[in-house]
Amino acid sequence: MQLATLSLLLFGICAAPQTGQQDALSTLAPLGEKPAATLITEDHDPRLVQVKFVHDSGVRLRQGRFVGTGDDLEAINGTLDGLGVTRKRLFQQSESWLENWRLQGEARSGIALHDLNLFFLVELPEDGLVGSVCDWLNTFDMVELSWPVGRVEDPNVIPVHLQSNFSTLLPSPDFQNLQGYREAAPLGVDGDWGNLFSGGRGIGTVIADVETGWTDDHEDIAHKALGNYVGLPMTYYPWDHGTAVFGELIGEDNGEGVLGLVYEADVLMSTHQGNSNNIPTAIAHAANAVGVGDAVVLEVQCYHGPPSPHPCEYDAGIFATVQTATANGTHVFAAAGNGDNDLDSGAYGGAFDRSVRDSGAVMVGASNGSSLDKAGFSNYGSRCDAHGWGYDVTTAGYGYLYSGGTVQTEYTDSFSGTSSATPIVTGAGLILNAVHREAFGSPMDPFVLRDLLTNTGTPQGAGGNIGPRPDVRLALERLQVPKVIIAGNLVPGGSGTATIYGPSGDTFHMMYSKTLAATPAYMPPYGYLYLSTPLDRHEIDVLPASGQFTYNFNIPNNGGLSGTTIGYVQGAVLFNTLPGTGTFTNYYPIEVQ
Missing domain, CATH: 2.60.40.10 (Immunoglobulins)
Structure with missing residues (x-):
């Protein structure tokens, strides 16, 4: 025929x-309590302070000073001027774009969203003032919260490396037989099965990765990644971490190297340049570049006062940005971090308690490789939605499995951490979302997809809660595809x-x-x-x-x-x-x- x-x-x-639009908006999610005294650690930037003014205050930055109708602004500006402080907007996007993004997200989701134009950076002229400036700003009623800037790093765990088994073979060998995470549950997420369905290879899906850097011309990811940067200028190349993440997601289907879980998806790269205060801007750039039903991946872990590292959405500005992205229909997958920390601990002030606030992101923990038990390093708690392999992941980059003589031909069989786990869960989720879009005419809502991953996955084994391992086959059954x-x-x-x-x-x-x-x-x-x-x-x-x-x-x-x-x-x-x-x-x- x-x-x-x-x-x-x-x-x-x-x-x-269908959208999730409601008649009345929900209550704004809290960004954290003002502390009696700001705790400063070696993880904090010695000269940067963040401040967020209360909702509907209308504070803006004009000619280097805060302007608006608040009675406290004159006192705030006067003292900051006296200190020789530089004030900047936290986001590099225009005020009008951020406002439209917020309003669109509220209309679509019915969720009240924070005004991202109310977040600012305060640059101090010398070290040693961060704690006192935060405490002083927090005394004003028109300041919702002021806090120090932490640091960010890639959420990977460095394994004990063995010498490469291959070094000069060309073309690169086929390592798909080492990608157990692609296989059927309970070993893997059953990406092989999902790839057989219409849309299940990820075609029509765009993934924007937010992290440090990439080797975008690596032979197994260049077909999708080469030159596809958005947002801030790229400063880290070559960089193995992002290369490994993309190998798991979009490794080329050519019989060499690795095969990505959604190898026909398109990808974009949005760097934070190694600075945690750039993460909100990088997320906004990423979300702006993708569409409804597409994805942003947060391959980051952050360090602040509470037990660190932890998910970066502990930070108020990052949380508000992620929440705005998911409210606009963008799926966000975030690494839970590698501190073996209980995210339900009171030390986090309810930042990871979904009954207090919920960004809508899929929070990803890590298992002990192919085992279903929690990896010893993985953060855990009720906020974790799903997990992937945290050890022994074969993917592009690093060269511990195969070198080939150039950074463009390197592969590893030991990518680890919530770094390696997050793209596995992302790939499974995006297979389901793409199949749903082709089968039923629309992508899934971020909250619906997150619940599907959690409710149909293979239960974890021992250890604190990291969530189940996704099971694509069972999830497709639940969707009645x-x-x-x-x-x-x-x-x-x-x-x-x-x-x-x-x-x-x-x-x-x-x-x-x-x-x-x-x-x-x-x-x-x-x-x-x-x-x-x-x-x-x-x-x-x-x-x-x-x-x-x-x-x-x-x-x-x-x-x-x-x-x-x-x-x-x-x-x-x-x-x-x-x-x-x-x-x-x-x-x-x-x-x-």
């Missing part, structure tokens, strides 16, 4: 995406069954082709047809009350077929009850044993 004919048979209209399954005695002379599953009463198509298409055909609103055309067989029927329909087939009695794939099956279902119009199913190879 030709594509044009198949398109006519499947033709329909996409359902409009139609599928096809091949089973039977698949040997020469044997027989098999091809079963399609979907809502009872819906019309379905079952298709067979001897080969896959070199380039899948996009046929909206149904998604991607992976089979080559013309099809070798095409059946149309209606799903019975059981919600499944089975076809029987025989395998020729030819010993030469052992170890070969004799064809592929893919279905399509036209919805009567589910959202959207219909969808292609996964494709499934008929592999003769």
